Amino acid sequence: MELQIAFGQVLRRQRKAKGLSQEAFTSVSSRTYLSELERGLKNPTLDKIDELATTMGIHPLTLLTECYLIKDGSDIEEVFARVIKEFSDLGDS
Numbered sequence: 001m002e003l004q005i006a007f008g009q010v011l012r013r014q015r016k017a018k019g020l021s022q023e024a025f026t027s028v029s030s031r032t033y034l035s036e037l038e039r040g041l042k043n044p045t046l047d048k049i050d051e052l053a054t055t056m057g058i059h060p061l062t063l064l065t066e067c068y069l070i071k072d073g074s075d076i077e078e079v080f081a082r083v084i085k086e087f088s089d090l091g092d093s
Contacts, residue, residue: 005040006071010063011052012038018056025055 015022015038022031022038028051029037036042037052044052046060053060069076 001071002040003067003071004043007044007063007067008038008040009070010066014056014058014063014066018058020056025052028052028055 011034022034025031025034029048033042037044049063050060053063065076065079068074068079
């Protein structure tokens with residue numbers, strides 16, 4: 001699955017799970033842009049990901065982690081184990 005399609009699916013799922021309409025994001029994005037993100041037609045910037053996550057009351061890594069879980073078909077323990085190892089490896093250099 002393409003990354004921006006996965007991101008769109010995650011964004012829509014998280015938004016609906018929080019009971020938010022697209023209109024709830026008007027302070028950070030137009031409804032049209034949010035719709036384009038959810039359909040995988042646009043790529044958000046890191047700043048936009050942060051604003052979207054803040055609006056939903058979640059950490060931006062929640063969006064990105066779920067996005068990569070869907071994209072790669074991996075499980076959360078596998079992803080976090082890899083991230084922890086990569087951070088640990090930074091301390092060894």
